[in-house]
Each structure stands twice: as C-alpha cells, then as structure tokens.
Amino acid sequence: MTKSRPTIAVRLTAPGRGAVATILVSGPLSLPAVASQFRPAGSPPLAERPLDQIAFGRWGGPEGEEVVACRRAAEQIEIHCHGGQAAARAILRDLCEAGCQENSWQSWIQQTEEGPLRAAARLALTQCRTQRTAGILLDQYQGSLDTAIRQVIQAIEQSDQIAAQQLLDTLLGWAEFGRHLVNPWRVVLAGPPNVGKSSLINALVGYHRAIVYDQPGSTRDAVSAETAIDGWPVQFTDTAGLRTKAVELEAAGIAHTQANVATAHLVILVRDAREEHAEWDHGLDSLPERVLRVSNKCDLTDSLVQTESLAVSALTGQGIAELLEQIGSRLVPRTPLPGEAVLFEHSQGKALEQAVGMLNKRRFSDATRLLKRFVTTAQTPDLINEV
Ligand SMILES: Nc1nc2c(ncn2[C@@H]2O[C@H](COP(=O)(O)OP(=O)(O)O)[C@@H](O)[C@H]2O)c(=O)[nH]1
Ligand SMILES: [Mg+2]
Incomplete structure (x- = not known):
C-alpha cells in the first residue's frame, strides 16, 4: 500500500537568488532517496539520527555541494542548500532520479493543508504585502471563513433561512475589501x-x-x-x-x-x-x-x-x-473585527452569490450542496495578479 504513495520533492523557498534554498522530501522513499546522495560529515547516517537534528554534509560525493539535512518526521526530510538556482535544481533532479516526484509548492500546499479554504488562505498569505492584510488572511487560515460557511450550512439545515441569508450578506459585504488583501x-x-x-x-x-x-x-x-x-x-x-x-x-x-x-x-x-x-x-x-x-x-x-x-x-x-x-x-471605510470571516478571492464571492440566488429560489438542498463543496473541495486559486 505504501508503495503506491508517491514521494514528493518540493522547493519551498521562492525561486531566484537567495542565501539558502529549502527542499522538502516527503513520502515513503524520502530516506533512501536522500541517503543515495547525502553524505553526512560525521556518523551516524541520516536514517539513524533523531528527528529535528541538523546534519551537515555534502551532496553527491566528497566534492559535492555543501548542504544541511534534517529529518522533520518519519517520512519527511528537509534539505537546505545554497540559494542560487543551480544547486536546488541539481538536487531536485537527483531526487527525481531516485524515485521522487517534483511538485510545486502551490500544489503541495493544496494537497497537505486541511481543507481548501485553509490552503487558499495560505497561498494568499504568500502574496500579501502588509502585516495588516496578513493578519486578516491569517484569521482565514485559522478557520474564520470555514467556520462562517459551516454556520450558514447549519442555518439552512435548521430551516433558519433568515439567519442563513444574514450570514451570507455579512460575508458578501467583505468581498470587495477582501480582494485587496492581495491586490492593492x-x-x-x-x-x-x-x-x-x-x-x-x-x-x-x-x-x-x-x-x-x-x-x-x-x-x-x-x-x-x-x-x-x-x-x-x-x-x-x-x-x-x-x-x-x-x-x-x-x-x-x-x-x-x-x-x-x-x-x-x-x-x-x-x-x-x-x-x-x-x-x-x-x-x-x-x-x-x-x-x-x-x-x-x-x-x-x-x-x-x-x-x-x-x-x-x-x-x-x-x-x-x-x-x-x-x-x-x-x-477602507470599515475594517473587519479580529477573527472575523472575510472572503479573499473573487471566486469565493461568486460562489456565495450563487448560494444566495438558490436560497431566494428556495432551492435549499442545492445551496447546502454548493456550500459544502465550498468548504471541502479545492478550488482554483484566482488570487495571483487578478485585476
Ligand atoms: N512650489 C511648488 N512647486 C511644485 C509643487 N508640486 C510640484 N511643483 C513643481 O511643479 C512642476 C510640475 O510638477 P510635476 O509633478 O511634474 O507636475 P505634473 O505634470 O502634474 O506631473 C515641477 O517643476 C515641480 O517641481 C508644490 O507643491 N509647490
Ligand atoms: Mg507628471
């Protein structure tokens, strides 16, 4: 069963020049794939080291690139190498030859975060430019929006249409504001x-x-x-x-x-x-x-x-x-309260407007289905360079 699960290699740091690049290797082959190239400076080998212990060594041989490797979990290893493009690319290539699959950090976030809204908020967080906007997105990452949508679903299921409508109206009132958490x-x-x-x-x-x-x-x-x-x-x-x-x-x-x-x-x-x-x-x-x-x-x-x-x-x-x-x-005539739910993507506003339309037509089960999909299914992020 484990065999069918892929081992992925993801560059976590932004592309381009930087002091250090970080690559995450995650999955059943992580240890053998990294051990095939990583030579720690002293003993013991990586597999015998405790979690979170930092191991300095070289990649690919005694003359290879200097790297630091660290086991973060049973099947998760981080590799830190020089921040230029070349070093990270070479390590990723070697990892792929050893059976790993290269993944983008975006899809890694979408696959590993709990729930699509949390993943979307985390992706949006990488795009926002100020501490204040990051604080609001962090609230969404920690569940504000998810909780609010679940409250709407609950209100519909309890046949409290007025409450559902009010909750949706409040949420939609932040739609325009929320788009500027990422786009100035x-x-x-x-x-x-x-x-x-x-x-x-x-x-x-x-x-x-x-x-x-x-x-x-x-x-x-x-x-x-x-x-x-x-x-x-x-x-x-x-x-x-x-x-x-x-x-x-x-x-x-x-x-x-x-x-x-x-x-x-x-x-x-x-x-x-x-x-x-x-x-x-x-x-x-x-x-x-x-x-x-x-x-x-x-x-x-x-x-x-x-x-x-x-x-x-x-x-x-x-x-x-x-x-x-x-x-x-x-x-910005008004700002959300700390912890308040804020929509932060155009597609989210569209989906909730659709739910409002369904409620108005008394299509309650359709609205519930739509909202349940909203909190459980990954949506395409539309936050990057949206005008
Ligand atoms: N005294 C004074 N001169 C100004 C002020 N603002 C701009 N200027 C000058 O007015 C000229 C035109 O300014 P500029 O910013 O190029 O105008 P624009 O064509 O509207 O972009 C320049 O010589 C500026 O130095 C101001 O508040 N006071
Ligand atoms: Mg001018």
Whole structure:
C-alpha cells in the first residue's frame, strides 16, 4: 500500500537568488532517496539520527555541494542548500532520479493543508504585502471563513433561512475589501499638466518614483508606485495630463489616462492652488464617490482654497499627512473585527452569490450542496495578479 504513495520533492523557498534554498522530501522513499546522495560529515547516517537534528554534509560525493539535512518526521526530510538556482535544481533532479516526484509548492500546499479554504488562505498569505492584510488572511487560515460557511450550512439545515441569508450578506459585504488583501487598491492621480501630480506621488510614497519634469505634460506613460497607507496596500498611478485639447504626442497617454481613471478605486483630481477658477471635472463628475479633490502648490499662494478640496504642497509636505488619511478612509471605510470571516478571492464571492440566488429560489438542498463543496473541495486559486 505504501508503495503506491508517491514521494514528493518540493522547493519551498521562492525561486531566484537567495542565501539558502529549502527542499522538502516527503513520502515513503524520502530516506533512501536522500541517503543515495547525502553524505553526512560525521556518523551516524541520516536514517539513524533523531528527528529535528541538523546534519551537515555534502551532496553527491566528497566534492559535492555543501548542504544541511534534517529529518522533520518519519517520512519527511528537509534539505537546505545554497540559494542560487543551480544547486536546488541539481538536487531536485537527483531526487527525481531516485524515485521522487517534483511538485510545486502551490500544489503541495493544496494537497497537505486541511481543507481548501485553509490552503487558499495560505497561498494568499504568500502574496500579501502588509502585516495588516496578513493578519486578516491569517484569521482565514485559522478557520474564520470555514467556520462562517459551516454556520450558514447549519442555518439552512435548521430551516433558519433568515439567519442563513444574514450570514451570507455579512460575508458578501467583505468581498470587495477582501480582494485587496492581495491586490492593492488602485489610486490614479489625474489633472492638467504641471499641477504637480508626479511630485505628489513622490510625496505620498515617500520616495522618488514618478517622473517630474519642468515641461508640462511630460508624463506620457502611466508610472506606478506602491506603498501602504495605514497598513493597506495602495498602488498610485501617475498619468499624463487630462486635457480636452490633446497635443498629438500626448494623445496616447491621455487615452491611457482615461482607461486608468475608469478602473481606479479612487481618483485624485489635482489642480494648481493658484488657479482658483480652473475646471475640475474632466468628465469625472459622474463618479463623485470615487473622486478626491486636491489643490497642490499651496505654498505659492496665500488665498485659502475652496473647502471642496484639500490644500497640499508636494514641495513642503503641507497637507500630505491629511491627504494620506483621507485616501485611507475613502478606500477602507470599515475594517473587519479580529477573527472575523472575510472572503479573499473573487471566486469565493461568486460562489456565495450563487448560494444566495438558490436560497431566494428556495432551492435549499442545492445551496447546502454548493456550500459544502465550498468548504471541502479545492478550488482554483484566482488570487495571483487578478485585476
Ligand atoms: N512650489 C511648488 N512647486 C511644485 C509643487 N508640486 C510640484 N511643483 C513643481 O511643479 C512642476 C510640475 O510638477 P510635476 O509633478 O511634474 O507636475 P505634473 O505634470 O502634474 O506631473 C515641477 O517643476 C515641480 O517641481 C508644490 O507643491 N509647490
Ligand atoms: Mg507628471
């Protein structure tokens, strides 16, 4: 029976350069496969060493790569080698020749974690960029979402449709938020050329990323810079000036700007504080809930800017802290409680919406079946680079 179970070899560390690469060998052949190449520096052989004892040695012979091996469980061994691509690849090749199957760390997580939601949360954790988002994903990894879905199933099975509906509504209320645990919120800075959009991005992210030139309209391509505001990942995109009459050279950039603005979670409309009567809208008035107005270069004027906009100076830093605060509260108006269930993948929201539809049609057993599948069957992760 053991024979049919494969022994897998997985590179656990990220590909690319690093100080150390870690390979996990797991399964019935782990000891013989590793022992076929690993020569510990002293006695005893690896098989006779206690679990978790670190063994230094060489791989493949007396002149081979220096590695450290460690038995982590009866059928699990970790090999730590130099972090370049070559060493790990050679070891994996040798392990495959000794009967192991190479596996990706993603499918290893999916196969070994208890339940698909736990696996998905663990995969998502590798993609998130801030401690705050990681904390929320860790809650899901530890079972918040799984428990919440099981409560919905229980409510349906007890014919408490109202409770089931309420639980689903609460969960779905976090769907949009949850997608940003991995994918940053996108904020676009728009406005006429030379008002200081690029300078503002530099001031907001605290490092020089966007291109600032003295010539109006010199940002023809969108330039992005990532930062975290209050622990939330945010990507700022700088755009070519929004103008009605486009100079030909900039036309492509302006089309790009409009596309960026259309898909942004928040648009910061920037104008020069000295130009009190400058037009704001650029056709964006239809999106008031997504627009934040800013009057930049307030260091150059004494006259107070209208209350509808926030006075800032990219040059002196005046108003930047307040702008960051406003951006944060516009993007994330409310946050989940510690331990609260949060959906974190697009497909999860879709599945729960489907369950709501079934409940509305009184298809209770279909809804239960769907939700049971949700907590027991692996789904394709859709979190990576989803736009
Ligand atoms: N005095 C002052 N100058 C600024 C400020 N922000 C930007 N500038 C200057 O205005 C010019 C245009 O800035 P830039 O960021 O390239 O504008 P953009 O075309 O809107 O991206 C540059 O010379 C900046 O140094 C500010 O707050 N105060
Ligand atoms: Mg610019």
